[in-house]
Structures are given as C-alpha cells and as structure tokens.
Amino acid sequence: MEQIKSVSEINARIEKGxxxxxxxxxxxxxxxxxxLEAAAKEIDVVTTATFGPMCSSGAFLNVGHSKPKIRIxxxxxxxxxxxxxxxxxxxxxxATQLPVNSPKNSYFPGEFRFGGGHIIEKLVRGESVxxxxxxxxxxxxxxKEISTEITLADLNxxxxxxxxxxxxxxxxxxxxxxxxxxxxxxxLKPNFGSIGxxxxxxxxxxxxxxxxxxxxxxxxxWLAGAPGIVYAAGTQHSPDxxxxxxxVPVDGAGTLGLTADMKQMLPEFVRGVSIxxxxxxxxxxxxxxxxxxxxxxxxxxxxxxEEIFAPVIDYxxxxxxxxxxxxxxxxxxxxxRGEVRLxxxxxxxxxxxSYEKALKAANLLADSIRAGEFTVNAPVMSLPTQGSSRPMKxxxxxxx
Amino acid sequence: MVTKRLLFxxxxxxxxxxxxxxxxxxxxxxxxxxxxxxxxxEEGYLVLDLTGxxxxxxxxxxxxxxxxxxxxxxxxxLRWDQERCVSCGNCIPHCPTxxxxxxxxxxxLGFDGAKCIVCLNCIPNCPYGACSxxx
Ligand code: SF4
Ligand code: SF4
Numbered sequence: 001m002e003q004i005k006s007v008s009e010i011n012a013r014i015e016k017g018x019x020x021x022x023x024x025x026x027x028x029x030x031x032x033x034x035x036l037e038a039a040a041k042e043i044d045v046v047t048t049a050t051f052g053p054m055c056s057s058g059a060f061l062n063v064g065h066s067k068p069k070i071r072i073x074x075x076x077x078x079x080x081x082x083x084x085x086x087x088x089x090x091x092x093x094x095a096t097q098l099p100v101n102s103p104k105n106s107y108f109p110g111e112f113r114f115g116g117g118h119i120i121e122k123l124v125r126g127e128s129v130x131x132x133x134x135x136x137x138x139x140x141x142x143x144k145e146i147s148t149e150i151t152l153a154d155l156n157x158x159x160x161x162x163x164x165x166x167x168x169x170x171x172x173x174x175x176x177x178x179x180x181x182x183x184x185x186x187x188l189k190p191n192f193g194s195i196g197x198x199x200x201x202x203x204x205x206x207x208x209x210x211x212x213x214x215x216x217x218x219x220x221x222w223l224a225g226a227p228g229i230v231y232a233a234g235t236q237h238s239p240d241x242x243x244x245x246x247x248v249p250v251d252g253a254g255t256l257g258l259t260a261d262m263k264q265m266l267p268e269f270v271r272g273v274s275i276x277x278x279x280x281x282x283x284x285x286x287x288x289x290x291x292x293x294x295x296x297x298x299x300x301x302x303x304x305x306e307e308i309f310a311p312v313i314d315y316x317x318x319x320x321x322x323x324x325x326x327x328x329x330x331x332x333x334x335x336x337r338g339e340v341r342l343x344x345x346x347x348x349x350x351x352x353x354s355y356e357k358a359l360k361a362a363n364l365l366a367d368s369i370r371a372g373e374f375t376v377n378a379p380v381m382s383l384p385t386q387g388s389s390r391p392m393k394x395x396x397x398x399x400x
Numbered sequence: 401m402v403t404k405r406l407l408f409x410x411x412x413x414x415x416x417x418x419x420x421x422x423x424x425x426x427x428x429x430x431x432x433x434x435x436x437x438x439x440x441x442e443e444g445y446l447v448l449d450l451t452g453x454x455x456x457x458x459x460x461x462x463x464x465x466x467x468x469x470x471x472x473x474x475x476x477x478l479r480w481d482q483e484r485c486v487s488c489g490n491c492i493p494h495c496p497t498x499x500x501x502x503x504x505x506x507x508x509l510g511f512d513g514a515k516c517i518v519c520l521n522c523i524p525n526c527p528y529g530a531c532s533x534x535x
Contacts (some may be wrong), residue, residue: 194493273527348493356487356507
C-alpha cells in the first residue's frame with residue numbers, strides 16, 4: 001500500500017481547521033465524480049458509523065465510599081443487578097441484565113420493558129437511579145446495607161466498557177415456521193412473512209475497512225459523542241469469515257471492544273432497547289474516522305450497500321440448532337428498500353439498527369474533525385487478521 | 401353514506417351520558433366501536449366508526465362538541481413520540497395500513513395518523529418505546 005499522506009500530515013490539517021472530511025455515504029458519489037486518485041489527494045478523513053443494539057455492552061461505575069465504609073458484594077440499580085465482584089465500590093452494569101423480579105418469558109412472549117440498557121440510558125440522561133447494596137461486613141468496611149439515589153454526576157467514574165461492538169456484518173433473520181417467532185432481530189412473521197436485519201451497511205466502520213488496515217487497537221472512536229478508543233479485538237472476532245471478491249465479509253466477521261467516558265455521552269445515542277419475547281439491550285451510536293492515507297484505503301471506503309451481502313438464516317431451525325445452514329444471501333440495498341424478493345415473493349424487512357441515526361453520528365464526528373476538535377490516529381496494534389470464533393466444547397461431568 | 405373513524409375524548413363529567421344511543425337514535429348513524437375506556441367519574445375514550453350521511457355525521461359531532469367532548473380524526477389514540485423514534489423501521493412490517501412508514505428518503509420514519517386503525521401492533525414491536533397508547 002503506497003502512502004500518499006501520513007496521519008501526522010492529516011492531523012496538521014485538522015488542527016488548522018483545513019481538513020477535508022466526508023461521511024462514508026458522501027464519499028461514494030464524490031469518488032465517482034472526481035476519480036479515485038484526485039479524490040484521495042483531497043480527502044483527509046472519511047467518517048464511518050453505526051447505530052443499533054449492542055448486547056455486549058456495559059459500564060464500570062465507581063459510586064464513591066460511604067461514611068462509614070461498605071465493601072459491596074451485591075448491588076442493584078433500580079432493581080437491576082450490577083456485578084459487584086470487583087473492588088469495594090466498583091460495579092459493572094451490563095446492558096442485558098433484567099430486574100430481579102422480572103417475569104422474563106413466564107408469560108410468553110415477555111415484554112422486557114426495562115433492564116440494564118435502560119439504566120445506562122437513564123444515567124446518561126442525567127436521571128437518578130436507586131442503588132441498593134449489601135455486604136457481609138468486614139472490620140475495615142463495617143456497613144452491611146445501603147440504599148441511596150445516584151446520578152451520573154455523583155459517580156467518580158462511569159467508564160463504558162463494551163466487549164463487543166460494531167459487528168463487521170450480520171445475519172439476516174427469517175422464520176420458516178407457521179407461527180410468529182420472537183428473536184433478537186425482531187418478531188418475525190410466520191411462513192417467511194418478514195425479515196429482520198441489523199447493520200448500517202455502507203456506513204458501518206468495519207465494512208469500510210474490511211482488512212482492518214486503518215482501524216485497530218488504540219484507534220480513536222466517537223462513542224455516543226464521547227471520545228473513546230478501541231481497546232481490543234471484540235469478543236467473537238472472526239476475521240476468517242468468508243469474503244466476497246471486494247474483500248468484504250459476507251458473514252459476521254470482525255468486532256471491536258470499545259471504551260469511553262459515559263459522562264461525555266449524548267443521550268440521543270445511548271438507548272435502552274426492549275425486545276419482545278427476547279430481553280433487553282442497549283443501542284449505541286458509534287462513529288469511527290478513517291484517515292485517507294492511500295488509494296486503497298479510500299477505495300474500501302466507497303463500498304456501497306449493493307456490494308455488501310449478508311446471509312439469510314432461518315431463526316426457527318438453523319440458528320437455534322446451530323446447523324450452520326444459510327438459505328441465501330441478500331444485499332443491504334435490497335434490505336433498506338423495505339422489501340426483498342426471495343422465493344419468488346416480496347418479503348417486508350424490519351430493522352433494529354437505524355441508518356438515519358448512524359448518518360447523524362457520522363456527520364457529528366465529521367463536524368468535530370472539521371472544527372479541529374477531534375484528531376485521528378493510526379492503531380497502536382493491529383486487529384488479528386486470522387482466526388475464527390470456536391463453538392463451545394461440552395464436557396459431561398465425571399464420576400459421581 | 402360515508403364512514404369516519406374518530407376518537408372521542410370525554411371530560412370527567414360526561415361519561416354518564418348514553419351518547420352511543422343518541423348518535424344512533426337522534427342522528428341515524430351506524431356505530432362500530434373499536435376501543436373504549438369509559439370508567440364512571442373518570443375521563444373516557446372511545447374509538448369508533450360512524451357511518452351515515454355526511455350531514456348527520458357533522459350534526460352528531462357538533463352535538464358532542466357542544467357538551468365538551470373532543471372529537472379527533474387524525475389522532476385516534478396511538479401516540480408516536482418523534483423524539484424517542486430512531487427511525488429503525490422495525491415497526492414497518494407490523495403496521496397493517498402503512499401509517500408508520502419511511503419517508504421518501506427511505507431513512508426517516510413518518511407517522512400518518514389518518515391511516516392509523518389503532519390495531520396497537522406497533523407498540524410491542526417498537527424496541528425504543530416510541531409507540532404507546534393514549535389510554
Ligand atoms: S396502531 Fe396499528 S395501524 Fe396504527 S400505527 Fe400502530 S401498527 Fe399502524
Ligand atoms: S420501531 Fe419505533 S423507533 Fe423504530 S421506526 Fe418504528 S416507531 Fe420509530
């Protein structure tokens with residue numbers, strides 16, 4: 001890959017307020033008009049983005065020491081359990097955690113109106129949340145029970161730490177059974193009656209950087225408005241996934257572990273999600289800049305929805321049973337048109353991800369780069385370019 | 401003969417009047433009730449189809465408005481909160497009349513109250529809590 005601009009040259013232009021920045025949507029038409037070489041000289045940064053449910057998300061909260069002190073061993077926030085197996089007053093609230101007394105799916109399909117994702121949303125909105133904490137008591141931490149109200153401003157730290165965000169690509173769900181099927185991609189109508197998907201397609205970060213040349217560990221990101229970083233390859237990172245001729249994976253593939261300060265987040269991009277019959281989650285708006293250092297990097301950023309394919313999987317049989325079977329592939333232009341032609345009929349599509357919000361995130365990041373407030377960087381370490389996610393090994397208990 | 405689907409909102413004091421009876425008898429209208437919530441001594445809601453000649457429908461509505469009933473044609477009890485809506489489009493395949501659909505730009509969701517039949521399908525199918533019922 002021949003370099004045409006260095007990251008430090010790009011940052012110098014950003015700092016002078018002279019950088020040319022475009023979203024991953026705008027750049028498609030621009031490169032078509034100007035040609036790749038001319039455009040690559042001109043454009044400094046392309047902003048990519050996504051907005052959708054990211055179950056593998058949560059936040060470390062430091063609630064401060066009480067007087068006298070407590071070493072928390074069990075905690076709830078508005079009745080939603082927070083993990084307390086860390087230091088005395090550090091908690092981790094996970095996006096999919098349900099209230100202690102949630103009926104879950106006892107009355108199927110459950111409604112799942114509230115949970116960890118909603119607690120995170122409330123905190124970012126500045127609302128107060130009731131903390132109830134317990135301990136067995138020690139000589140240095142004598143208090144055994146506490147009940148109080150907390151807000152984001154009261155916390156010493158609120159560090160969103162997400163093990164897996166920004167799936168490079170994702171399944172498209174369909175239902176072959178004769179009844180409505182409740183999945184994390186929505187309620188699917190019977191007899192292949194509707195389709196559920198979730199991706200920002202041509203705007204999505206890793207679809208614009210299919211081989212992880214620009215985005216890696218240490219890369220700066222815009223996590224719901226807060227400056228953050230990629231701290232690791234995300235869980236289930238599977239770069240070995242099958243790829244099309246353009247290098248773009250036609251399956252899940254890469255993922256990112258992200259972190260940022262929750263106190264700087266915008267409530268619009270941090271949203272609790274209720275999924276009927278399934279559970280709760282958290283939707284996040286994430287934008288990632290790609291510094292245009294070579295022709296190839298820019299070429300990848302011009303990928304269009306028409307050129308990105310995702311596998312259609314039967315969530316009535318093949319997904320839960322992990323058969324590995326795929327029915328067919330469709331592209332994101334078809335999915336976003338609202339109807340897909342499959343098996344000789346038109347099937348309506350629905351999505352939990354929002355292209356509109358993703359585009360807004362890409363534009364907000366572009367604006368702050370243009371204003372000289374957000375510089376770009378090269379990764380400190382590359383994401384693995386080989387490997388895939390292994391299934392669980394089942395070892396039956398021995399003896400007894 | 402025309403049919404109009406309307407929402408009636410009653411103030412607390414008027415929930416005792418036999419209004420359906422009067423609409424049928426005094427204004428010669430056919431009535432088909434879809435949803436109702438009328439509790440004595442509380443505010444009441446009624447979503448119904450009125451069928452009859454246009455002049456009689458107008459007279460019936462004027463009579464209701466005369467004693468403080470609010471009659472709404474656009475807004476029939478489904479509340480769509482634009483602030484909460486993220487335009488994900490998950491509701492679209494579940495809305496039978498396309499009252500919820502993408503605008504021309506194919507990315508911004510719009511709600512057309514006139515098309516809504518208050519089936520309430522969208523409420524459990526909106527993951528972001530943007531759709532709710534007024535009653
Ligand atoms: S209530 Fe029914 S018709 Fe009205 S917007 Fe919701 S799904 Fe559509
Ligand atoms: S499902 Fe809810 S949030 Fe999504 S587009 Fe429909 S109304 Fe808006």
